[in-house]
Amino acid sequence: MSVPRYWRETRYRYRLIGEMCTECGAIFFPRRAVCLKCGSVELEEYKLKEIGTVATWTTIRNPPEGYEKYAPYIVALVELDDGVMVLTQVVDIEPEEMKTGMRVEAAFRKVKEDGSSGIIEYGFKFRPIIE
Amino acid sequence: MIMKTVNTVGIVGYGAYIPMNRLRASEVNRVWGGSGTPIEEKSVTAMDEDAVTIAVECARYAVKRGKIAPKDIGAVYVGTESKPYAVKPCGTIVAESIGATPNVMAADYEFACKAGTEAFQTCIGLVSSGMVRYAMAIGADTAQGRPADALEYTAACGGAAYIFGRKPDRTIADLEGSYSFVTDTPDFWRRGREMYPRHGSRFTGEPAYFHHVISAAKGLMEELGTEPGDFTYAVFHQPNTKFPIKAARTIGFGMDAIKPGLVVPFVGNTYAGSTLLGLAATLDVASPGDRILAVSYGSGAGSDAFSFIVQDEIANNPRLDPPVSVFINRKRYIDYSLYSKLRGKFIK
Amino acid sequence: MRRVAIAGIGFTKIREHWSKSLKDLFAEAALKAFEDAGTDEVDALYVSNMGAASLQGQLHLGAMMADTIGKRGIAALRVEAASASGGAAFREGVKAVASGYSDCVLVGGVEKMSDGIPAEVSATLAMSEDQEYTSYTGVTKIGLNALIHRHYMERFGVKAEDIAMFAVRSHENAVGSPHAQYPFKVSIDRVMASPMEADPIHTLECAGVGDGSAAVLLRPADEAKDDIIVAATSLATGAYYLSDRSDILTFEAVRQAATQAFKSADVSHSEIDVLEVHDDTTITGVISLEDLGFVEKGMGAEYVSRGDTTRGGETPTNTFGGLKARGNPVGATGLYQICEVALQLRQEAGPCQVEDANVGLAQSLGGLGSTCAVTILRRG
Numbered sequence: 001m002s003v004p005r006y007w008r009e010t011r012y013r014y015r016l017i018g019e020m021c022t023e024c025g026a027i028f029f030p031r032r033a034v035c036l037k038c039g040s041v042e043l044e045e046y047k048l049k050e051i052g053t054v055a056t057w058t059t060i061r062n063p064p065e066g067y068e069k070y071a072p073y074i075v076a077l078v079e080l081d082d083g084v085m086v087l088t089q090v091v092d093i094e095p096e097e098m099k100t101g102m103r104v105e106a107a108f109r110k111v112k113e114d115g116s117s118g119i120i121e122y123g124f125k126f127r128p129i130i131e
Numbered sequence: 132m133i134m135k136t137v138n139t140v141g142i143v144g145y146g147a148y149i150p151m152n153r154l155r156a157s158e159v160n161r162v163w164g165g166s167g168t169p170i171e172e173k174s175v176t177a178m179d180e181d182a183v184t185i186a187v188e189c190a191r192y193a194v195k196r197g198k199i200a201p202k203d204i205g206a207v208y209v210g211t212e213s214k215p216y217a218v219k220p221c222g223t224i225v226a227e228s229i230g231a232t233p234n235v236m237a238a239d240y241e242f243a244c245k246a247g248t249e250a251f252q253t254c255i256g257l258v259s260s261g262m263v264r265y266a267m268a269i270g271a272d273t274a275q276g277r278p279a280d281a282l283e284y285t286a287a288c289g290g291a292a293y294i295f296g297r298k299p300d301r302t303i304a305d306l307e308g309s310y311s312f313v314t315d316t317p318d319f320w321r322r323g324r325e326m327y328p329r330h331g332s333r334f335t336g337e338p339a340y341f342h343h344v345i346s347a348a349k350g351l352m353e354e355l356g357t358e359p360g361d362f363t364y365a366v367f368h369q370p371n372t373k374f375p376i377k378a379a380r381t382i383g384f385g386m387d388a389i390k391p392g393l394v395v396p397f398v399g400n401t402y403a404g405s406t407l408l409g410l411a412a413t414l415d416v417a418s419p420g421d422r423i424l425a426v427s428y429g430s431g432a433g434s435d436a437f438s439f440i441v442q443d444e445i446a447n448n449p450r451l452d453p454p455v456s457v458f459i460n461r462k463r464y465i466d467y468s469l470y471s472k473l474r475g476k477f478i479k
Numbered sequence: 480m481r482r483v484a485i486a487g488i489g490f491t492k493i494r495e496h497w498s499k500s501l502k503d504l505f506a507e508a509a510l511k512a513f514e515d516a517g518t519d520e521v522d523a524l525y526v527s528n529m530g531a532a533s534l535q536g537q538l539h540l541g542a543m544m545a546d547t548i549g550k551r552g553i554a555a556l557r558v559e560a561a562s563a564s565g566g567a568a569f570r571e572g573v574k575a576v577a578s579g580y581s582d583c584v585l586v587g588g589v590e591k592m593s594d595g596i597p598a599e600v601s602a603t604l605a606m607s608e609d610q611e612y613t614s615y616t617g618v619t620k621i622g623l624n625a626l627i628h629r630h631y632m633e634r635f636g637v638k639a640e641d642i643a644m645f646a647v648r649s650h651e652n653a654v655g656s657p658h659a660q661y662p663f664k665v666s667i668d669r670v671m672a673s674p675m676e677a678d679p680i681h682t683l684e685c686a687g688v689g690d691g692s693a694a695v696l697l698r699p700a701d702e703a704k705d706d707i708i709v710a711a712t713s714l715a716t717g718a719y720y721l722s723d724r725s726d727i728l729t730f731e732a733v734r735q736a737a738t739q740a741f742k743s744a745d746v747s748h749s750e751i752d753v754l755e756v757h758d759d760t761t762i763t764g765v766i767s768l769e770d771l772g773f774v775e776k777g778m779g780a781e782y783v784s785r786g787d788t789t790r791g792g793e794t795p796t797n798t799f800g801g802l803k804a805r806g807n808p809v810g811a812t813g814l815y816q817i818c819e820v821a822l823q824l825r826q827e828a829g830p831c832q833v834e835d836a837n838v839g840l841a842q843s844l845g846g847l848g849s850t851c852a853v854t855i856l857r858r859g
Contacts, residue, residue: 009611014187014228028723030612036723056633056727058625059678060617064602067617069478070178075618077626077722085722087616091177092151094463095678100633108187108228110179111615120215122183122224123615130453130461 001066001114006121013123016106018084020046027084050106051129052080059095066112078104078126092127105129133354134252134309136259141302141442142293143265144197147411148188149289149398149458150176152465152473156284162467163279169371173287173399175465176273178473180288182211183221185404186271187228189292192452193267194229197294201229204294205263206236208253210246210403211290212321213273214239225269236263243319244368245429246270246403247291252309252435254295267294272402277327278476285371287399289458291407303448304414304423304439310351312343313433320431330430336374339432344368344378347434348426355438359383362438363421366409368428369395375409378426391416397459403429410439412455419443480577483697484705484859487516488818490693493660493806495593499690501528501535502547505589508692508811509548512585516696523581524548524555527568527588528810533603534595544587554581560714561607562759564588565813566843566852569695570712576697587694588811600688604809607846613720621685621760623847625677627727628762632679634728634777639679641780643670645761646684646803648788653800655830658815660689660806684761686801691808693815700859707821710838711744711855713737719849730848733770740840740853741772748772751855752836753823754788754796755816757844758803767842768796771853795833798823813843817854824858 011017018029023040029048034041057076060067067073074090076098090104104126111121152175156168176185186209194201207229209221222237240246240253247270254266271290276282296302318339321328331339344367352358359365365388367375372395379389392409401408406427413423421441428434471477489511491504499507505526513519526544531537541555558568565588572586592600604620605613613623631637647667653659665683673683700708717732718724724731741747756771758764765779773794774782782788788796799805799819802812820839822828828836836858843852 005611010227011230011232013615014224015230030609030720056626056630058618058622058629058680059675060619060622061675061677062597062601062619062621063617064605064614064619065598066602068598070617073617075616075622075626077727087613087618087720087722089616091179092463100629108184108191109177110181110184111617120181120183122187122228125179130457 001118003119006119014108016048016050016124018046018048019043027082029084029086048084049081052078052104054090054100054102054104055079055085056100057090057098074098076126089125090127091125103129133351136255136306138259138261139298139305140255140259140295141298141305142439143199143296143300143302144193144294145291145411145414146189146192146196146452147291147408147455147458148185148192149174150180150185151461151463152177153462154465154470158467159284169281169284169373170399171396173285174289175470175473176288180273181215182213182271182273183215183224185273185288185290186211186221186225186269186292189271189290190225190229190267190269193292193294195451199265199294201231204231204235204265204267206254206257206266207231208238208240208250208268210240210250210268210270211272212241212243212246212402213275242433243430244370244402244405245427245433245435247407248427248435248437251293251437255306255309258295258297265294265296267292270403270407272404274400274402275327282328282330285400287401289398289401289408290404291411293407301444302442303445304441307438307440308351308355310347310354310436311433312347312350316432318430318432335430339430340370340374340428341378341381343432343434344426344428345381347436348382348424351436351438361422362388362424364391364413364417365389365424366392366406366413367426368406369393369409370400372396394455394459408455414445415454415456417441417445419446481579482700483573483576483709484700485695485707485709485821485856486698486705487512487696488694488821489515490658490815490818491691492658493689493691493808496591496690497593501531501537501589501591502543504591504690504692505544505587506547508694509585509587512694512696521550521583521585521696522553523575523584524550524553525568525571525584525586526555526557527564527586527814528557528590529559529561529564530590530592530603530809533606534599535591560850561845562757562809563813563843563845563850563852564810565815566841566854567714567813567850569814569817569854570714570852572697573709573712576699582698584697585694586697586814587692588814589692590808590810591690592688592808593690609720619677621680622677623721624760624762625680626721627766628760629679631728631762637780640667640671641784642761642765643667643681643684644780644784645758645764646670648783649758649797649801649803652790652798652831653804656799656805659800659804660687661804662800680760686759686803686807689806689808691806691811691815693811693818695814695817705859707824708857708859709854710746710857711740713739713743713853715739715851717849721847728766729776730766730770730844730851732848732851733767733842733844736851736853737771740855744855744857746838746855750838751794751840753798753820753833753839754794755819755841756796756801757842758797758801759807763844763848764801767844771842790833798828798831798833813841813852816841816843817856820856824856
């Protein structure tokens with residue numbers, strides 16, 4: 001597991017930071033070099049909304065290497081309230097309770113660990129809204 | 132000796148977090164044949180939670196509640212005895228996640244269950260001196276209990292974060308004074324590289340918990356010239372349901388004073404988070420003018436006592452974060468096998 | 480530009496080849512292609528592969544395979560476009576011959592999935608996606624397919640069984656296919672009763688992972704001699720992330736590659752006698768049929784379910800079983816499709832033969848539809 005590779009992305013993953021095109025206002029996540037809408041290369045950091053709606057979802061039952069102990073887990077496409085879609089795990093809910101259209105909010109969770117001696121990677125996931 | 136600040140320091144924001152899984156004491160009894168119920172149920176982390184994720188969750192809520200700019204936080208201290216890393220601070224992860232980096236102090240505290248209130252005192256001092264505008268103290272734990280041990284019933288997961296600021300910044304509860312009482316009393320410990328702690332059983336009671344909690348509480352009240360009747364609420368560290376109630380009665384508090392903050396029956400002992408969670412639940416129901424006594428206890432051993440006076444701001448400030456009761460009621464029961472999976476007893 | 484012909488084809492059976500290495504498999508397919516062409520003359524080699532870097536820790540497959548087949552000295556390199564590697568490498572070979580850079584090109588795909596345990600295979604397949612923001616969520620390749628699968632059912636009100644029928648049709652076609660990994664029928668009840676792989680996708684809706692190698696020898700077309708002409712090859716890319724597509728049920732890369740290929744080959748959809756599509760799960764097969772233009776969006780599952788893709792149907796599809804039943808040796812799969820279309824056009828498909836097949840199309844998908852290679856072959 002590459003530590004610099006994790007480190008480079010921490011602030012974006014910890015705080016859900018994407019980019020906004022300074023020319024046309026289009027928002028992107030993850031960050032990108034060129035605006036997809038207008039082609040501008042002038043993009044600046046944009047803090048995404050931490051609340052959104054589940055567009056579609058699945059339950060991962062046969063996880064890839066490194067994610068075994070978390071199975072089963074839910075992965076969803078969530079449309080944030082600022083219109084950006086993010087791919088994310090949804091936690092604190094059972095697959096039977098999942099519904100397309102349900103409201104979810106960002107949570108801070110462990111994503112994976114490099115064994116018992118390596119680095120622990122943290123990042124955002126989503127969960128049903130606590131209110 | 133009482134500790135007082137040179138400037139008026141108070142709580143600007145606070146936030147709590149409790150994982151949603153619950154293990155009933157009766158489930159532990161089912162597996163190990165016991166019959167005691169030191170608490171009803173305890174909170175248990177999900178597979179992807181640890182002391183850091185709990186600390187971050189409460190820190191985010193505290194920032195929301197305080198409505199402050201994270202960049203104005205000059206210190207982040209995390210009190211925990213369940214650090215995911217033996218070496219590497221939790222505080223840096225919290226500071227990064229809330230956007231307080233890079234001009235921020237960050238470190239972790241360990242003093243068994245009172246590391247959170249140690250962090251309080253450091254933050255209060257930093258803020259009072261004017262070294263920082265805001266300082267954040269967190270108590271968060273995912274406490275370990277050896278299978279079949281008495282602690283397995285109560286060792287729980289959760290935490291709370293507090294942001295301290297100085298008048299004229301708007302504070303929701305001001306510190307009147309603090310008092311620490313510390314001796315070398317080895318009632319509970321965990322050696323390096325050990326997965327579970329050991330404890331002195333009944334030795335953890337009289338010479339340890341009660342001696343320190345009562346001494347600190349009485350010391351503070353005496354220095355302030357107050358008595359139990361002057362406090363609307365009191366919070367004592369909650370290793371089980373019995374201890375804080377007994378300590379309260381011994382000092383002279385009735386159930387009405389401690390009930391709002393008595394979260395242990397349905398959450399368990401969240402160690403460094405325990406007193407902080409109890410205080411948060413108390414602040415959730417407090418009104419301007421209320422005086423609150425909070426006394427932590429950390430094995431090894433010591434107690435920190437605090438007196439806070441609730442300010443008008445508590446009523447003026449419409450909250451954006453969920454109260455502790457929401458977290459207490461947000462729950463999903465797990466059985467012992469799922470508990471064992473989640474607590475890494477099968478796969479680490 | 481010169482017209483290009485397929486002079487020879489060769490491939491191995493797809494299975495778990497426990498006792499054969501990447502080199503063994505590649506050599507078997509390449510030597511068969513030489514034998515089929517009646518010549519081993521070759522001046523350039525393109526090796527298509529996706530997983531060797533991860534599963535075998537092996538790179539530099541160009542020189543390795545050139546040496547393996549006794550062709551030191553030729554130009555050789557690996558082409559990788561996830562599971563579209565085969566189709567993409569084929570296009571590189573065609574370009575080399577058409578341009579005159581090379582006269583005799585071998586394009587060989589090889590994949591050995593059985594060297595990895597399932598979690599490693601799953602991680603390898605997920606390498607087609609952004610490791611930092613897509614695979615990082617723990618989603619698998621099948622999990623991504625499941626996200627569109629569920630959305631497809633919800634948007635079009637399509638029953639799970641109708642989509643699952645894609646797998647049933649694939650298995651029907653694989654019966655009698657000598658190189659297929661799973662040449663037997665599977666009932667819809669069995670598909671629906673199989674465990675969930677990533678809800679709502681059942682295990683029996685997913686292509687198995689197998690080992691195999693397929694190769695084709697290309698040369699400038701000689702009207703008198705050649706029977707299989709490359710009428711078109713196209714390669715297109717689409718949105719890399721599922722999360723920033725205007726419609727997650729449309730693979731823009733497929734639409735674009737198909738439009739280009741149909742135009743360049745100057746054929747219409749009704750002229751396609753045999754079709755090979757990329758069904759790594761049932762839903763990608765269904766969406767591929769739609770985006771290639773054989774059926775309207777939202778109608779793909781019904782099209783399959785009512786029998787329009789069977790060998791006797793309107794658009795005979797995946798005539799040797801497709802990825803599902805023929806098997807999916809990932810980086811080689813696109814070349815298996817091309818070899819199968821060639822067999823059909825030569826009328827050498829045995830029990831899998833589609834009557835009078837003259838024009839065939841193969842579609843190879845990389846990632847979640849973010850790369851698409853389309854090849855149209857015509858009988859000479």
